[in-house]
Amino acid sequence: MSDSHSIAPNTASAETAGPLKTADGKPLKVALARAQARSRRRAFLLVAPLLLFVVITFVVPIFQLLAQSVNDPSFSRAAPNMVEWFAQNPDAEPDEAAYAALVADLVEMKKNRTAADAGTRINYELSGSRSLFTSAARSADRMEAPFMEAMLDKDEKWGDPMLWQVMRGASTGFTINFYLAALDMTRDAEGNIIAAPEDRQIYVKLFIRTFVLSALIMLTTFILGFPVAHLLAVLPMRTSNLLMILVLLPFWTSLLVRTTAWIALLQREGVINSLLVSVGVIGEDGRLSMIYNQAGTVIAMTHILLPFMILPLYSVMRPIPPSYVRAARSLGATSFTAFWRVYFPQTVPGIAAGGLLVFILAVGYYITPALVGGASGQLISNLIAFHMNDSYNWSLASALAALLLFAVLVLYWLYDRMIGIDRMKLG
Numbered sequence: 001m002s003d004s005h006s007i008a009p010n011t012a013s014a015e016t017a018g019p020l021k022t023a024d025g026k027p028l029k030v031a032l033a034r035a036q037a038r039s040r041r042r043a044f045l046l047v048a049p050l051l052l053f054v055v056i057t058f059v060v061p062i063f064q065l066l067a068q069s070v071n072d073p074s075f076s077r078a079a080p081n082m083v084e085w086f087a088q089n090p091d092a093e094p095d096e097a098a099y100a101a102l103v104a105d106l107v108e109m110k111k112n113r114t115a116a117d118a119g120t121r122i123n124y125e126l127s128g129s130r131s132l133f134t135s136a137a138r139s140a141d142r143m144e145a146p147f148m149e150a151m152l153d154k155d156e157k158w159g160d161p162m163l164w165q166v167m168r169g170a171s172t173g174f175t176i177n178f179y180l181a182a183l184d185m186t187r188d189a190e191g192n193i194i195a196a197p198e199d200r201q202i203y204v205k206l207f208i209r210t211f212v213l214s215a216l217i218m219l220t221t222f223i224l225g226f227p228v229a230h231l232l233a234v235l236p237m238r239t240s241n242l243l244m245i246l247v248l249l250p251f252w253t254s255l256l257v258r259t260t261a262w263i264a265l266l267q268r269e270g271v272i273n274s275l276l277v278s279v280g281v282i283g284e285d286g287r288l289s290m291i292y293n294q295a296g297t298v299i300a301m302t303h304i305l306l307p308f309m310i311l312p313l314y315s316v317m318r319p320i321p322p323s324y325v326r327a328a329r330s331l332g333a334t335s336f337t338a339f340w341r342v343y344f345p346q347t348v349p350g351i352a353a354g355g356l357l358v359f360i361l362a363v364g365y366y367i368t369p370a371l372v373g374g375a376s377g378q379l380i381s382n383l384i385a386f387h388m389n390d391s392y393n394w395s396l397a398s399a400l401a402a403l404l405l406f407a408v409l410v411l412y413w414l415y416d417r418m419i420g421i422d423r424m425k426l427g
Helices: 002-017 029-070 074-077 078-087 096-111 115-123 131-140 146-153 161-170 177-182 202-234 237-252 254-264 271-278 294-317 323-330 335-363 367-372 380-389 394-418
Strands: 185-187 192-196
Touching: 002 177, 029 074, 029 161, 029 394, 074 078, 074 096, 074 115, 074 161, 078 096, 078 161, 096 131, 096 146, 115 131, 115 161, 131 146, 131 161, 177 185, 177 394, 192 237, 202 237, 202 254, 202 294, 202 335, 202 380, 202 394, 237 294, 254 367, 294 367, 294 394, 323 335, 335 394, 380 394
Parallel strands: none
Antiparallel strands: 185 192
């Protein structure tokens, strides 16, 4: 009874005191919330310029790339009458009305000088179509009905069902045909998806070559980089810092200079072959072919990407206490067992981070394979550049780039599932 009487006044005093307030009389909870909101706004304003830069230079181009890979309105803009006929006759064979719409569009193409653009769009899927459109557009205004007969007299290719199927697909602007081409597939005259002719199946093989060579480069950088990183980690800090300069030295040299230096080293009359001949390892007629092939690509890119493997490994190895290995050896473990069971597992985050970094960089490399790879050492990035700069088939280039981006994202997801992004150590 006495306990209840003693508690009651304290409870009453707590209730009468009310919520805590700041010196200016505002509730403390509200003041803290406002302070946190101001802190978040200040932090956002600090990173806003960087965020805007990333959005403009990275996010927006990616969305433009994805849009370009499924949309090419060159034909649909230049041939509105054909677009209307295809919309009204989705499954019909071309008749006189279809050819009349075609002639009307060709006349307008001649006036607007868009026949080459429309023909180029069709030429992406059916070779020879560009010249077919430009030639027909020059004489379209002199054609008279019946237009089907006039067009077939002009060129029998206008009766090709495959041509009409391609024009039907291009009339919508939006299409997945560029992704089909990127996967070595196409459509037949009925619109069914089929494998591309064997002599045109190049993209899947190039994707496979890209991933195989990238994995091989990742493996070689690991084999060469692990001992270097271990040496840097166990040496005294002063010596380690001096040797680290040698690791970072390639970053201070132009990539183009480093690549061309490998051309001088690896060619048949280059430094390495001449040295091997001079010491008698190989004969004059047995010089090694190490350039303009896959071997040149692997050697040059291994040298260029090696620091990206060493640095993550070093950042993981440096904090590992040497006492762990000594304790294992004192308990009876051999040197190999102590390394494999105690030291190596602690380096796995660095190995995974370095491997992922090197692999992703190798997959998208362009300059080095272009200079030292030759025909057999080219990667998918070189073909993307070809379609962007030479063939001007930007939609196909965008489709190839989108597939490459998707593959990299899948690898990133697999890394997260198997190892975990939170365990990545880059420095």
